Structures are given as C-alpha cells and as structure tokens.
Amino acid sequence: MTQLLPxxxxxxxxxxxxxxxxxxxxxxxxxxxxxxxxxxxxxxxxQWSDRKKWVEEPLFRSYLFVYTCDQNRAKAFGxxxxxxxxxxxxxxxxxxxNIISNLKILLSSGVxxxxxxxxxxxxxxxxxxxxxxxxxxGEFISYKKKNIIVxxxxxxxxxxxxxxxxxxxxxxx
Numbered sequence: 001m002t003q004l005l006p007x008x009x010x011x012x013x014x015x016x017x018x019x020x021x022x023x024x025x026x027x028x029x030x031x032x033x034x035x036x037x038x039x040x041x042x043x044x045x046x047q048w049s050d051r052k053k054w055v056e057e058p059l060f061r062s063y064l065f066v067y068t069c070d071q072n073r074a075k076a077f078g079x080x081x082x083x084x085x086x087x088x089x090x091x092x093x094x095x096x097x098n099i100i101s102n103l104k105i106l107l108s109s110g111v112x113x114x115x116x117x118x119x120x121x122x123x124x125x126x127x128x129x130x131x132x133x134x135x136x137x138g139e140f141i142s143y144k145k146k147n148i149i150v151x152x153x154x155x156x157x158x159x160x161x162x163x164x165x166x167x168x169x170x171x172x173x
Contacts, residue, residue, distance in 0.1 A: 010069045013038070013095035015086040022081030023058040029079045036067035040103050042112070059107070065095060125172040128164060136164075137172065 018026050027039040040059040045052055058064070063086075066076065073092070076082050085092045120126065120140045128136040144163050 017083045018062045019081045026081035038065040126169040131168045
C-alpha cells in the first residue's frame with residue numbers, strides 16, 4: 001500500500017527537471033536539504049555484451065518530484081543536477097497528490113511501465129530509428145499492443161505492413 005503524506009497547508013508536489021542521469025544524485029542531495037522527494041524507479045533487465053543485470057532506472061528520465069512549499073522551493077536552486085522546476089505558461093506546475101499516489105501504486109504492482117511521450121495518429125509518417133529495420137519509413141496504421149505499432153509501406157500499388165515497437169520510431173516532419 002502506498003504511504004500518503006500528511007497534507008500541509010501551502011505544500012504541493014512539484015516536478016523538477018534534472019541534468020541527464022542526475023536523478024538519483026539530485027534526489028539524495030534534496031533529501032539531505034530536507035525536501036520530501038519522490039523519484040519513481042523501475043527495475044529493468046539490461047543487456048550488455050557479456051552479461052545481463054537488473055538495474056533501477058527512473059521512470060521519467062531527467063525528472064523527479066518534491067513535496068514542499070513555495071518559500072522552500074528556492075533551496076533547490078544551485079543543487080548539483082538541478083536544472084529548473086517544470087513550468088506551464090510561466091507558472092511553476094503543481095502535481096496533484098492523487099497523481100503521485102497513483103504512480104506509487106502502479107510501481108508497487110510490479111507491472112512493467114512504458115513512458116510514451118506522445119500518441120501517434122493514424123496516417124502520420126514514421127521512420128524507424130533503432131533496431132534491425134533502421135531507416136524504414138512508413139505510414140502509422142494502428143496500435144497492436146501497448147507499445148507495438150503497425151506501419152504500412154506502399155510498393156507497386158500494394159501495401160506491406162509490419163509490427164514495430166513504438167520506441168524504435170520517430171515522427172517524420
């Protein structure tokens with residue numbers, strides 16, 4: 001079960017954008033400074049040429065969350081790895097408590113999560129950027145599974161379709 005923090009007046013969750021690969025280091029620094037920090041981590045099996053190993057990686061690369069008040073937010077500035085607080089329309093964004101709680105529940109369930117930055121729309125052109133089909137271009141057709149897409153290529157007025165992992169493609173301009 002996820003632990004809820006006691007609600008404090010004027011305290012909110014804020015998202016911090018970090019330098020690449022500084023999430024864990026910054027989380028430790030901010031905890032040392034007295035911040036309540038939440039860094040969503042997920043275990044992943046990594047493959048190297050000579051071995052496999054389970055590692056904990058941030059669910060959101062270059063992001064972590066702090067629970068603090070407006071007056072204390074400035075204490076994070078200048079901390080090694082801190083870039084900025086996330087803003088929307090020039091206002092520091094607050095994250096609702098239920099979003100943080102839901103993240104904690106999802107991660108504690110043990111289900112592997114995949115963060116997808118945007119959803120593709122039918123008809124958009126994509127290009128494979130990694131894997132054994134690198135360079136392949138085609139039209140996005142549909143989602144087959146959670147992160148498998150179907151693209152089609154027109155060849156001689158006929159269509160060839162294939163399934164590709166969403167993380168291996170990028171949207172063409």
